[in-house]
Amino acid sequence: MCGISSILSLNDDIMNDLIFSLERLEYRGYDSAGIAYLGTNSKLYRERAVGKIENLKEVVEKLNVKSNIGIGHTRWATHGKVTELNAHPHVCDGVAVVHNGIIENYQELKDKLITEGYVFESETDTEVISKLIAFHIKGGENFQSAFSSSLSKFVGTYAIVAICENEPNILLGAKMGSPMAIGLSNDQQNFHIASDAVALSSLTDKVTYLEEGDIVVAEKGKNLNYEIFNLNGEKVARDAIPNVVSLNDINQNGYESFMLKEIFEEVIVAKNTYDRFNCDIDIFKFRGISIIACGTSYYAGLLAKYWIEDIARIPVNVEIASEFRYKNPILPKDSLYVFVSQSGETIDTLCAMRLVKEAHINTVALVNVNNSSIAREADYVIQTVAGTEIGVASTKVFISQILSMLLMCVKKDSVDITTIEKNINIVLNKQHEFARIAEKIKNSRSLFYIGRGTNYPLSLEGALKIKELSYISAEGHPAGEIKHGPIAIVDESVHTIAIAPLDKHFKKTLSNSQEIFARNGKILLITTENARNLVSDFDKGDIDYIFLPNSDPLYYPFSITTAIHLVAYYTAKLKGGDVDKPRNLAKSVTVE
Ligand code: M6R
Numbered sequence: 001m002c003g004i005s006s007i008l009s010l011n012d013d014i015m016n017d018l019i020f021s022l023e024r025l026e027y028r029g030y031d032s033a034g035i036a037y038l039g040t041n042s043k044l045y046r047e048r049a050v051g052k053i054e055n056l057k058e059v060v061e062k063l064n065v066k067s068n069i070g071i072g073h074t075r076w077a078t079h080g081k082v083t084e085l086n087a088h089p090h091v092c093d094g095v096a097v098v099h100n101g102i103i104e105n106y107q108e109l110k111d112k113l114i115t116e117g118y119v120f121e122s123e124t125d126t127e128v129i130s131k132l133i134a135f136h137i138k139g140g141e142n143f144q145s146a147f148s149s150s151l152s153k154f155v156g157t158y159a160i161v162a163i164c165e166n167e168p169n170i171l172l173g174a175k176m177g178s179p180m181a182i183g184l185s186n187d188q189q190n191f192h193i194a195s196d197a198v199a200l201s202s203l204t205d206k207v208t209y210l211e212e213g214d215i216v217v218a219e220k221g222k223n224l225n226y227e228i229f230n231l232n233g234e235k236v237a238r239d240a241i242p243n244v245v246s247l248n249d250i251n252q253n254g255y256e257s258f259m260l261k262e263i264f265e266e267v268i269v270a271k272n273t274y275d276r277f278n279c280d281i282d283i284f285k286f287r288g289i290s291i292i293a294c295g296t297s298y299y300a301g302l303l304a305k306y307w308i309e310d311i312a313r314i315p316v317n318v319e320i321a322s323e324f325r326y327k328n329p330i331l332p333k334d335s336l337y338v339f340v341s342q343s344g345e346t347i348d349t350l351c352a353m354r355l356v357k358e359a360h361i362n363t364v365a366l367v368n369v370n371n372s373s374i375a376r377e378a379d380y381v382i383q384t385v386a387g388t389e390i391g392v393a394s395t396k397v398f399i400s401q402i403l404s405m406l407l408m409c410v411k412k413d414s415v416d417i418t419t420i421e422k423n424i425n426i427v428l429n430k431q432h433e434f435a436r437i438a439e440k441i442k443n444s445r446s447l448f449y450i451g452r453g454t455n456y457p458l459s460l461e462g463a464l465k466i467k468e469l470s471y472i473s474a475e476g477h478p479a480g481e482i483k484h485g486p487i488a489i490v491d492e493s494v495h496t497i498a499i500a501p502l503d504k505h506f507k508k509t510l511s512n513s514q515e516i517f518a519r520n521g522k523i524l525l526i527t528t529e530n531a532r533n534l535v536s537d538f539d540k541g542d543i544d545y546i547f548l549p550n551s552d553p554l555y556y557p558f559s560i561t562t563a564i565h566l567v568a569y570y571t572a573k574l575k576g577g578d579v580d581k582p583r584n585l586a587k588s589v590t591v592e
Pocket residue numbers: 294295296297340341342343344345346349392393394395468585587588589
């Protein structure tokens with residue numbers, strides 16, 4: 001949620017790198033973008049534009065900026081509408097700030113600053129930051145002291161970077177609850193502060209992650225120097241680690257979108273996850289397992305519940321992190337707590353994990369982003385080795401999450417990874433069939449995904465992807481629940497995608513589809529080749545089929561995942577939206 005980036009340089013050509021790093025961060029939000037910089041005359045300038053970074057880039061390119069210090073931001077709106085006035089950086093009396101997070105007590109601070117004569121121009125919480133720093137400077141403090149004094153007044157979460165016209169050689173950053181990575185370029189000419197290592201890929205080979213309460217002070221003299229101070233104001237050293245995000249990870253490699261590239265990577269992701277799976281935890285030692293996550297990661301947990309309970313016979317509780325953390329959860333010490341997250345930064349999942357840690361219970365993180373906050377704070381980490389996922393809608397990571405959780409409860413060599421790979425490949429080669437389905441559903445008033453067993457969480461995932469990318473109202477339901485209410489919505493303008501491979505639920509799901517069909521609902525059946533003869537007795541009419549490859553039913557979820565991702569992809573493409581950056585969303589949800 002919001003991406004921040006900044007550069008302090010020994011040279012005056014920072015602008016390309018600043019915009020480049022902001023573009024890398026666009027997955028964190030793309031409601032508006034902005035930069036502030038000091039020109040060679042040490043004056044503060046600001047440029048902002050509503051919409052994606054390309055709009056800002058267009059403005060900046062025309063300016064031919066020369067600058068050696070600048071900050072940038074890409075916004076996912078929390079407080080205040082998507083307008084240029086609300087776009088960051090926020091500026092006051094020569095101080096400019098960018099912020100990721102929420103200042104919860106901003107109203108109280110704002111009221112006080114108004115009585116001091118400050119006039120607010122935006123609806124954001126962030127504006128109090130620039131104004132409060134300016135207020136402290138006016139009171140006689142230097143930039144660094146004014147920055148620290150202001151931080152001590154904030155309640156909430158933040159990653160803040162600030163520059164000041166009066167002290168043009170200093171770049172300040174602070175982290176509390178929102179991630180922040182820093183790094184020096186290999187030639188020691190540029191110092192960067194940004195939201196994550198993705199922003200710094202190809203700019204720094206090594207990154208250092210700040211810890212909660214840290215402040216970084218970077219200064220330019222003959223060379224670039226920086227110091228980190230902890231919450232108590234003590235100078236601290238934090239390890240620099242290799243920046244493993246490569247340019248290859250963040251390139252589209254000829255695909256028309258990152259999402260399509262990432263769906264096509266589902267085969268290799270399955271193989272890598274299998275080959276590199278490494279888990280020291282024996283789940284059979286525990287009397288229960290709790291899986292806590294949000295969104296698609298939560299659905300991966302729901303799917304794993306079916307497997308773990310069926311195979312390992314251990315009760316599994318799957319919880320939405322934002323609910324879990326506020327419900328005074330019962331935390332049996334003989335349970336295993338697994339926190340699933342692609343980004344490793346989802347604030348609700350992170351806070352839920354902290355709650356469990358506070359009860360002195362070990363936590364396991366199943367995360368895709370190495371060195372993310374959840375990975376760093378968990379007692380044990382299992383990495384989903386899906387590689388960097390740029391598309392805002394999570395796709396390939398879901399495959400890695402479910403396979404990892406399957407591998408937690410079965411012997412590795414009992415899993416036929418070759419079949420999983422082969423079947424995902426077969427699905428990928430049926431693109432024209434998914435495009436045909438997309439053509440049918442693109443104008444649906446409403447859409448249902450239904451399924452039983454593991455096909456139920458897959459229905460939730462399929463519906464979420466349709467909603468996120470095509471903005472069609474879509475619901476996932478257990479097929480057996482449809483007649484308990486949702487069927488009231490059904491008429492000829494509603495499509496239902498029934499996930500019914502030939503497994504123990506097949507006949508029942510088919511019956512539930514018949515019930516919808518009988519009420520003029522349109523049915524699209526995702527089934528398996530071995531069911532071809534069995535679906536032919538379905539009434540003739542507006543029914544379409546996609547036949548997926550046969551396999552042991554245990555492996556169906558992998559090929560079905562690729563199928564539902566392709567359905568969502570082609571539908572979104574026909575609707576004309578930006579599949580990589582759907583409206584209103586951000587990839588890393590660092591606000592509650
Ligand atoms: O990074 P996380 O896995 O913790 O993110 C959880 C959700 O925000 C995420 O899965 C979200 O639902 C995606 N937009 C799904 O495509």
